[in-house]
Amino acid sequence: xxxxxFHHLHPxxxxxxxxxxxxxxxxxGTAIFLMIILGVTGILEMxxxxxxxxxxxxxxxxxxxxxxxxxxxxNLHYWSAQLLLIVSAIHLLxxxxxxxxxxxxxxxxxxxxxxxxxxxxxxxxxxxxRWDMDICWPLTTGTNLxxxxxxxxxxxxxxxxxxxxxxxxxxxxxxxxxxxxLTILVVILGFWHAFRVRRDGGIAVPxxxxxxxxxxxxxxxxxxxxxxxxLIVGILLLLLSSFFPAPIxxxxxxxxxxxxxxxAPWFFLWVQQMLTWGDPFIFGVLxxxxxxxxxxxxxxxxxxxxxxxxxxxxxxxxxxxxxxVSVIVILVIFLTLLSYAN
Amino acid sequence: MTNLSRRDFLxxxxxxxxxxxxxxxxxxxIRFLDFEPNPAPKTEFDLGPAANYPLPSRTLLADPPAVLWxxxxxxxAMSLACTHxxxxxxxxxxxxxxxxxxxxxxxxxxxxxxxxxQPLSALRIEMTDDxxxxxxxx
Ligand code: FES
Numbered sequence: 227x228x229x230x231x232f233h234h235l236h237p238x239x240x241x242x243x244x245x246x247x248x249x250x251x252x253x254x255g256t257a258i259f260l261m262i263i264l265g266v267t268g269i270l271e272m273x274x275x276x277x278x279x280x281x282x283x284x285x286x287x288x289x290x291x292x293x294x295x296x297x298x299x300x301n302l303h304y305w306s307a308q309l310l311l312i313v314s315a316i317h318l319l320x321x322x323x324x325x326x327x328x329x330x331x332x333x334x335x336x337x338x339x340x341x342x343x344x345x346x347x348x349x350x351x352x353x354x355x356r357w358d359m360d361i362c363w364p365l366t367t368g369t370n371l372x373x374x375x376x377x378x379x380x381x382x383x384x385x386x387x388x389x390x391x392x393x394x395x396x397x398x399x400x401x402x403x404x405x406x407x408l409t410i411l412v413v414i415l416g417f418w419h420a421f422r423v424r425r426d427g428g429i430a431v432p433x434x435x436x437x438x439x440x441x442x443x444x445x446x447x448x449x450x451x452x453x454x455x456x457l458i459v460g461i462l463l464l465l466l467s468s469f470f471p472a473p474i475x476x477x478x479x480x481x482x483x484x485x486x487x488x489x490a491p492w493f494f495l496w497v498q499q500m501l502t503w504g505d506p507f508i509f510g511v512l513x514x515x516x517x518x519x520x521x522x523x524x525x526x527x528x529x530x531x532x533x534x535x536x537x538x539x540x541x542x543x544x545x546x547x548x549x550x551v552s553v554i555v556i557l558v559i560f561l562t563l564l565s566y567a568n
Numbered sequence: 569m570t571n572l573s574r575r576d577f578l579x580x581x582x583x584x585x586x587x588x589x590x591x592x593x594x595x596x597x598i599r600f601l602d603f604e605p606n607p608a609p610k611t612e613f614d615l616g617p618a619a620n621y622p623l624p625s626r627t628l629l630a631d632p633p634a635v636l637w638x639x640x641x642x643x644x645a646m647s648l649a650c651t652h653x654x655x656x657x658x659x660x661x662x663x664x665x666x667x668x669x670x671x672x673x674x675x676x677x678x679x680x681x682x683x684x685x686q687p688l689s690a691l692r693i694e695m696t697d698d699x700x701x702x703x704x705x706x
Contacts, residue, residue: 363668367653381602389604480631481656488655488667502669504683506653568670 231417234424236449239442243537244429245451249324252455253317254423259456260310261416263463267303268405275355277401279394282357283477290474297471304472305463307349311493314342322524322551325531325544326430332525334422337415339521344412346493351404353491354396358475362393363488367501369396374507393481431537489565496561499568517554524551615701618643628659632705634691635659643693645703646677651686664688 243249274293276285289296318338321327327335350368354361369392372382387396423429434440475487490498500509528547535541540548572580613632621627621643627636633648633656648657650666657664663674672681677688692704 363655366655367668370653381598384604385601388606389608390606391609395606481633483630483656498669501653502683505685506683509683510653 231421235420236445237424239444240428240448241431241434241437242441242443243431243437243439245443245448247451249537249539250429251316251320252451253313253320255452255455256313256459257310257317258416258420259459260306260313261412263302263306264310265409267299267306268409270299271303272405277355277398279357279397279478282355282397286356286358286474287477290471298467301467301470301472302463303352305466305470307345307352308492309459309463310345311349314345318342318521319551319555321430323544323548324430324539325536325541325547327525328531328536329525330426331422331430334419334426335525336522337419337422339518341412341415341419343518344408344415348404348408348412349493350491351400351408354400355404356474357397357478359478359482360473360475360487360489362478362482364490364494365392365396367490367498368494371506371510375511376507393478429537432534436534492562495565496558499561499565520550520554609705611704611706613703613705615703618695618699618701621701629703632703633657634703634705636693636701636703643695643701645691645693647689647691647705649688650684651679651688652684657688 271289274285274289274296276282286300289300291297293299321335321338354365369383369386372386373379375382386399388399389395431437489495497510497514500513503509524547528550529543531541532543535543610632613629615621615629615636621636621638623638623640625636625638627638628634628648629636629645634645635648636643636645648659648664649655650657650668650671652666652669652671655666655668657666657673663672663680664677665672666684669683670681671679671684673684673688674680677690679685679687694702694704696702
């Protein structure tokens with residue numbers, strides 16, 4: 227058989243420990259599946275979506291209400307995107323809580339983190355493409371936040387919206403970033419990330435001599451488990467898409483009034499909540515970037531985990547990183563709930 | 569000065585050219601994206617005949633979001649764009665509230681509750697010869 231990328235990711239046998247649900251949670255594989263769904267449904271949406279401020283919201287309505295099965299395509303795209311953020315976060319936490327980020331996987335940890343950030347940006351740009359009443363305030367505050375950055379703020383603002391006023395003109399730039407700029411980066415980094423998993427010796431487990439259980443599973447067994455995960459996630463997506471339609475609001479005609487929905491998309495609610503505390507540059511830019519910087523530095527600043535403990539949940543030698551990340555996660559969840567409560 | 573061999577020189581030149589083309593590309597990309605194809609936001613708004621705003625009156629304008637007063641001392645206007653991050657303020661009994669991060673301003677535009685730090689800005693009103701009101705936001 228000629229070697230292919232599929233065979234690179236599916237060697238004849240792998241250690242059973244690398245493919246246990248209770249260890250990997252299936253998160254990385256699920257993320258790949260969701261990205262494929264996003265690619266396919268996204269291309270389908272492009273057949274009807276009109277990326278100009280006059281027609282955008284109407285074309286979204288056309289997809290949702292007129293095109294046969296358009297509602298399903300749009301809802302699948304929406305729910306895959308939301309699930310992707312959740313699944314990526316779970317994947318990231320699994321890697322941190324099992325100390326899997328250390329060399330030789332350190333570089334792949336950084337690739338994964340970059341993919342996570344890109345997914346958030348893709349989710350936000352995609353949300354803006356609805357171009358209806360609800361997106362104006364998050365778009366305004368988000369782009370005005372750029373302006374608060376010293377030195378380069380105004381430049382970033384111009385690059386983001388291309389001049390004029392955010393709610394009347396930014397669409398084309400957000401569209402191009404969403405459809406092409408960010409997507410091409412995700413495709414490249416995504417393939418690289420998957421390639422490096424095998425290159426770095428597969429999913430992190432203790433070295434063979436330190437492993438209690440050295441059984442291996444075959445390629446067929448691995449594929450069987452992947453198909454199972456795909457079926458489960460697929461059914462979940464279909465259920466969500468059938469019973470919980472993606473949000474939609476009346477088309478944007480001029481600036482919406484003050485009472486129109488001023489809530490950021492759910493994954494930015496924690497930032498919106500912090501913004502009520504004061505200086506927008508500190509709470510809206512510095513602190514979120516600080517969180518990202520901390521996550522980036524985890525493999526560099528925390529004590530090196532003990533080799534024998536790598537690849538098991540909550541190793542002792544990794545306590546500090548676990549505590550710091552847990553605190554961040556709890557704070558983000560708390561702020562998000564607080565924002566819903568207001 | 570002769571200890572730079574031909575091979576090393578070529579290596580250095582090659583590296584130099586690669587870095588240079590990278591830097592030029594980046595610079596070019598930045599300039600390319602920095603162009604503003606969209607017209608600058610309007611700064612002049614025709615509010616129609618002044619007679620539409622009798623004395624005394626207080627009118628909320630939607631575009632641009634602002635409040636227009638007509639009092640004994642003439643016409644005056646104040647922007648209702650929040651000075652925090654630009655959302656439009658909601659008019660209430662005791663001033664203005666921002667729907668985005670809950671800043672509050674009193675009826676004269678002073679901050680009564682953060683995160684906004686600056687008061688609302690006064691806008692210039694101009695009366696044309698044929699008694700039309702023009703609002704300036706710059
Ligand atoms: S934009 Fe008004 S409080 Fe933030």
